[in-house]
Amino acid sequence: MPSFKKFFGAKTVVPITIASKLQLDLAIQCSLDPEIRALSFLPWLNFRGETVDVGMMVADFDVGRFVLDIVEDRPLRDIDTEGMHLLAIAERGIGLMEFDAEDILSEPFASNCREVWRHRPTAPLPSTQASILGELSRHGSITIRELSKAIGFDGDIAPAVYWLACADLVELELAPALGGETLVSIRSSRLATPGERVVGEK
Known part of the structure; x- marks a missing residue:
């Protein structure tokens, strides 16, 4: 089971949930990115009468808001559950930005x-x-x-x-x-x- 921590910065209104080192690094990087206006956590969405778990950070840009999808942190989902997950996000007009460990851990x-x-x-x-x-x-x-x-x-x-x-x-x-x-x-x-x-x- 992941160990959950709370992250707080100038771009968060309330502390957001962090469950991995990659998420922590990405939260820090987003907090220092001038193009990002706000950072929050999206635990779930209601989609067609059902609760859909999301459990990811959301970044607000001037052009819109985007779920931050870390490849290595994705939970195992069957095809139907994954499809509902993507549809629930899209229905809210939220985009999807994909990252992997190589993106997040690039040096320096x-x-x-x-x-x-x-x-x-x-x-x-x-x-x-x-x-x-x-x-x-x-x-x-x-x-x-x-x-x-x-x-x-x-x-x-x-x-x-x-x-x-x-x-x-x-x-x-x-x-x-x-x-x-x-x-x-x-x-x-x-x-x-x-x-x-x-x-x-x-």
């Missing part, structure tokens, strides 16, 4: 996301937050090293920048190696709370 992206997320519990001083956001508002994308020099920060500014990324206030370039040359920019579109949040739809 996966390790970069974990390293950034590790700093989420420790908020920088409000004055530091204001200085960083003010500088980014004026200059757009700059490297972490340039940002540190621009605001005259005494010490390592990276943890503060990482916290702001976890708070959905700045965007980071996470595909290359993480460090002083990492590009950071102010969040292009601040998180908007969707009018409807999936918890189990009737």
